[in-house]
Structure formats: structure tokens, C-alpha cells
Amino acid sequence: MNGTLRRRYVILAEGRLHEAKTAHGVLRYGKDEVVAVLDSTLAGKTAGGVMPGLLTDPGRDAPVVATLSEALAHSPTSILVGVAPAGGRLPGEWMETLRGAAEAGLEIVGGLHQRLAPEFPGANVWDVREPPAEVPIFSGEGFGVAPKVALTVGTDAAIGKMTATLEVEREARRAGLSTGFVPTGQTGVIIAGWGVCVDAVVSDFVAGVSEMLVLQAAKSSPDLILVEGQGALSHPAYSGVTLGLLHGSCPDCLILCVSPEDGPGYAGVPRPSPARAARLYEEVAALVKPAPVVAISANTKGLTDKEADAFVERISTETGLPTADPFRDSAKPILEAAMRS
Amino acid sequence: MNGTLRRRYVILAEGRLHEAKTAHGVLRYGKDEVVAVLDSTLAGKTAGGVMPGLLTDPGRDAPVVATLSEALAHSPTSILVGVAPAGGRLPGEWMETLRGAAEAGLEIVGGLHQRLAPEFPGANVWDVREPPAEVPIFSGEGFGVAPKVALTVGTDAAIGKMTATLEVEREARRAGLSTGFVPTGQTGVIIAGWGVCVDAVVSDFVAGVSEMLVLQAAKSSPDLILVEGQGALSHPAYSGVTLGLLHGSCPDCLILCVSPEDGPGYAGVPRPSPARAARLYEEVAALVKPAPVVAISANTKGLTDKEADAFVERISTETGLPTADPFRDSAKPILEAAMRS
Numbered sequence: 063m064n065g066t067l068r069r070r071y072v073i074l075a076e077g078r079l080h081e082a083k084t085a086h087g088v089l090r091y092g093k094d095e096v097v098a099v100l101d102s103t104l105a106g107k108t109a110g111g112v113m114p115g116l117l118t119d120p121g122r123d124a125p126v127v128a129t130l131s132e133a134l135a136h137s138p139t140s141i142l143v144g145v146a147p148a149g150g151r152l153p154g155e156w157m158e159t160l161r162g163a164a165e166a167g168l169e170i171v172g173g174l175h176q177r178l179a180p181e182f183p184g185a186n187v188w189d190v191r192e193p194p195a196e197v198p199i200f201s202g203e204g205f206g207v208a209p210k211v212a213l214t215v216g217t218d219a220a221i222g223k224m225t226a227t228l229e230v231e232r233e234a235r236r237a238g239l240s241t242g243f244v245p246t247g248q249t250g251v252i253i254a255g256w257g258v259c260v261d262a263v264v265s266d267f268v269a270g271v272s273e274m275l276v277l278q279a280a281k282s283s284p285d286l287i288l289v290e291g292q293g294a295l296s297h298p299a300y301s302g303v304t305l306g307l308l309h310g311s312c313p314d315c316l317i318l319c320v321s322p323e324d325g326p327g328y329a330g331v332p333r334p335s336p337a338r339a340a341r342l343y344e345e346v347a348a349l350v351k352p353a354p355v356v357a358i359s360a361n362t363k364g365l366t367d368k369e370a371d372a373f374v375e376r377i378s379t380e381t382g383l384p385t386a387d388p389f390r391d392s393a394k395p396i397l398e399a400a401m402r403s
Numbered sequence: 404m405n406g407t408l409r410r411r412y413v414i415l416a417e418g419r420l421h422e423a424k425t426a427h428g429v430l431r432y433g434k435d436e437v438v439a440v441l442d443s444t445l446a447g448k449t450a451g452g453v454m455p456g457l458l459t460d461p462g463r464d465a466p467v468v469a470t471l472s473e474a475l476a477h478s479p480t481s482i483l484v485g486v487a488p489a490g491g492r493l494p495g496e497w498m499e500t501l502r503g504a505a506e507a508g509l510e511i512v513g514g515l516h517q518r519l520a521p522e523f524p525g526a527n528v529w530d531v532r533e534p535p536a537e538v539p540i541f542s543g544e545g546f547g548v549a550p551k552v553a554l555t556v557g558t559d560a561a562i563g564k565m566t567a568t569l570e571v572e573r574e575a576r577r578a579g580l581s582t583g584f585v586p587t588g589q590t591g592v593i594i595a596g597w598g599v600c601v602d603a604v605v606s607d608f609v610a611g612v613s614e615m616l617v618l619q620a621a622k623s624s625p626d627l628i629l630v631e632g633q634g635a636l637s638h639p640a641y642s643g644v645t646l647g648l649l650h651g652s653c654p655d656c657l658i659l660c661v662s663p664e665d666g667p668g669y670a671g672v673p674r675p676s677p678a679r680a681a682r683l684y685e686e687v688a689a690l691v692k693p694a695p696v697v698a699i700s701a702n703t704k705g706l707t708d709k710e711a712d713a714f715v716e717r718i719s720t721e722t723g724l725p726t727a728d729p730f731r732d733s734a735k736p737i738l739e740a741a742m743r744s
Binding site: 199200201202205260261262263264265266268269270295296298299300301302303304305306307309310328329330331334342345346349350351 | 540541542543546601602603604605606607609610611636637639640641642643644645646647648650651669670671672675683686687690691692
């Protein structure tokens, strides 16, 4: 699909709209329109009604429908698999729905490890995790990018880096700045309609692909480029992806994403404190190009307002950095810190 | 080819035996035998004669021959492409030689980015850089490995990590210890006859593959497992590979490889000092599992003996760590530091 055309999505989220993070991301942030959500268990409601607080713009709401033929009445161009199947592979019923959608001429869009193109020969399929055929080695050209580049990093994976990045971008646009959002994971790529899932790239090329994406975003000379981070420097399975992106994207500053979770993380490995993580990100970045941590993005999901305020206050004191939950409150303190740096 | 069979290699190094690093590695360290080297410009000599100091065991020397038919007289099982072609793709003459070798029943072995299997349909081809079809995500099982695990790291890529690893392994065997060498790059894999080129693996799986390799090496319960490092934490193009391997292989201690080179490194990025690099490797490793840098391996290639001694002395003073050039001198100080840790 031509990058300048807008998609009109029907999102397949059967039985699981509540937890369908890709669907939520596209509904809240997507450049494309969602015309219907397919979840027979919630049919008759709307996405915004099912998930209060998700949509800041009521114009982005979409009806939840029970069947593909109801969805087709809303003239979608594309069907998006909006949840990862529990067993890893798509259940037979979903395959039937996708086949029906393909027969109706819809593009099939999936961000799964399981590639869909081989399952639907002849159909128009966008496997979002499929890396480009040609990927470059890091060259250093990224050092010369003119716009300011900010990258989100975290004390853990799945801590809200994409959300923080998109909320800061939104705040920047509200403030009249021009922005470039660099998507590096499947939901980010679907939201923006371009980008690369850097964790699906052969490891030799992660830095090169990250650099390439920033160079692409710099072409329009925006005031601020916001790069979606991946994994964490302290995550034993994904730290290599994180570092390839950190060095390859040549950021000028970092936004550290944290959450109140403690106890052991992945494989029993403890999460570093925000202060320790901030120091180490800076030291490791500086091996290639200095990039101070300028602000903390706190994910206070699940806390009461009072608890959230206390958490934000504590992290700000511990780190000496502007701290905010850009989803619950405002991304303004983070944006201002990035632009000051 | 069955892992328990020994290969008998003819090495294709036409016109470039002097710079054929893979050939040198297999001649000096390989578990398999080299029966001939193909380089018409040096025909009539022997590999050891052409490269004085390469072979410590004269029994490993091999004749240099001019033609494939001369090489076939030495009953090879396999032909190894021992140099990377200048232009990236194999020249037509080499292809002819390989085709002849395949017709004579030889296995073709290549460690290039360019895969050879598609070029020689029907032939027995080992594309060393081809990752296994199934690669795991890091699980944490590596934390429970019983033998001591040492990993080589460096202040730059291509600084002699593989050589240091193999020299320490050799010294350990001389000292009566049982060892496991974990190969993570093409030459290491060809030398050992097993392993994975971790930089050719999709980035999500680098830590998992590294863990898997260490678990395999641990099966025979050796006294010491030596993991070949890749890249450098400070290398802008390959740092992600380095960190995935550092966290995934769960080392107990690190051996830092340094060289006297200064001036800008890759893409103009300066190399960190050995002391700074040692501190940062330790801090970053400790995010997942503590692993002190116990010794420095100094690559003094190109220096006089006097210069080399001065360099080793200086690095030892700067870092406060046992320092040696295991190739020029002895790997004993490094081995002892690793076993003490």
C-alpha cells in the first residue's frame, strides 16, 4: 500500500479487545483510521466505551461489531490482527475471517512473529515484523543529523517506552513543533505506517537500521525526532537490541521510562534503580556519542492518583530529573527538558 | 558432515595466503587437518614456511599447491574458502575451483556473508554463517551452568579476541585442565567444527543463542569454558552483538583484549582506555550477573619485543590487572587470573 494513502482499518480482536495493545495503540495514536473493531463478545459497544480513557479525541472512536460482513459495511481497506494469539499461531476461526477479508479485497496486516504472507498466497499482506530486504551497516552518517534526536530507554522491557514517545510527540505538536516519530517495534510501525521492527533484524545490522530510520525521519527537517526505544540495557534477553538502537540512532538525549514494579524481573534479574539505570545509559551512550538522560517518564498504571503523585515525586527526588507520567498527566515537563538539552 | 568425523581441508587462499586470517586460524588452532593450501603464487612452499611463527606444532604444516588436482592428491574431504573476496562476491576463477572440488566429492565450506549453498546445488555445502533454523530466547538456564565461564571482550572489534580465547584454552589444556571453547564467529566455528556466528542471528535471539552454546559446552563438565567474544561495547556498529553475547553467555569473569592502536576507531569513534572499558564492561555485566575483568590480553602485533614489554607493563599499571600477550609470550598469567577468580 502506498505510504501516502491512509488505511481504513478493521481490527480483529476477537474476545480480547480489553488486552489488545496493538489495537489500543492504533486507536489512540494511529495515523490511519479505525472504522470497526471485530469482537463478537463486545458487539454493539464502541471501542472508546469499552476502554474509557483510551481516546482523547472522540472522533477516533469505532464501533465494535460481531462479524466480518458488518465490518465490511464500514468500507475498510485493511484488516489488522490486533492481538497475539495465545498459542503463538492464529486459531482456525481467525484464519477464516482473514481469508474472507482477503477475498473481499482487504489488505491483511499482522505484527506477529508468525508471518502471514505464506498463509494467504495472492493476498495483499503486510507482515510488519518482516525486515527490509536490504539493511545497512552503521556508517556514522547519523552523527551529522541536524534535528534534535531523543530516544526513550527503560529500566525494563514493556514498560511504556512507545507510549511515552508518542505522548511526548503529541505534546510537541500541540506546542507547535514539527516532529518525526521513529517506530522500531510492531505497534509503533503500524501506528506510523512505516519503520522497522529492529528486534527482527540480523544483529549485525541493528545499529545500521536504527541509523537509517533516523536519517529518514530527518529528511523533513523536523524540530524534534523521537525514537521509540526497545528492551532495556538490563534485560538479559533483549539488551543487545537496546544497545544497537542506542548507539545506532545517535540520540542527543534520552528519556528514561520507569515503573513502580519491583521484585525480580525477567529470568529473576532485578531491575536497576532509575538513578543507576540513568547513569549507566549515559556512560554507555557516551562511548559512542554523549546523550544525557534529561527526564523520567513514569508509568503509574494501576496506581491511585495519590500513589502516582508520590511515585513521581520520589523518582524526581532520587534522580534529580524532571519526572512525569505523560499518559496520566502531561508530557510537557519531559518535552521541555528535551528541548532545553 | 558428522561432527565426530575429522575433516581434511584444502584451503583456497589464491594470491592472498599472507592475509588469509581464517586459513591462519585453522592452520594454527583447528581441530581438523589442513592437507594443502591452494595459492599458485606461493606454490612449492609450505604454509609454515610462508608464515614463520604461525605454527607451534610443525606437524600441522601443509604444502602450498598451485592447482586443485595437486590438492586432490592429498585426499581432502573439504575445501575451505580461506579469504573473503575483495569485491564481496567470489571471483569466477574461485567458483570454477569450487565447482571442480564439488565434482570431486568435496564438501564446500565458507564463512562468508555470501551463502554458497545456492551457488552449488546438489553439493555438500557448509555455510558457516548460516544460523540454526531454530534459535531460542534467553531463558536464564545459563545462570546455573556449573563450570567456570570466561568471556573475552575488547576495546575494539578485530582486536584479537578469538586468538586470546584459543591461546588461553591451549594453555589450560597444557596445564591439565579440561576445556570447552565456545565459537561465536566464522573462523572460530570453522576451527572448532561447531558453534554459531552470533552476529548473523536475528537480534532478539543473540542472548538466547549465546546461552545455548554455553549450555552445550557445559555438557561435558569441563574445568573451564572459554567463550569467544565479538565486537566491542564501544563499537557503534556491533555493540549490540557484544552485549547480547555478554549477557547471554552468563560469564563468571571477563578477559579484556586491548591493542596499542589509538587515533579514531570505526566511524571516527575513539576507543575507550582499557581502564574505562574494564569498568564499563563490569558495570554493564553486573546488571544481569557480576563478572569481573580478571586479566588483560594485549595484542602487541607489529611492536618490537621492547615496545611490547613496555606496552604490557603500562597497561598492567593503568588497570592494576595481570596483563600478557598470549600470542607473543604466554597465556599463563591470564589463565591463572581466570582460575583464581
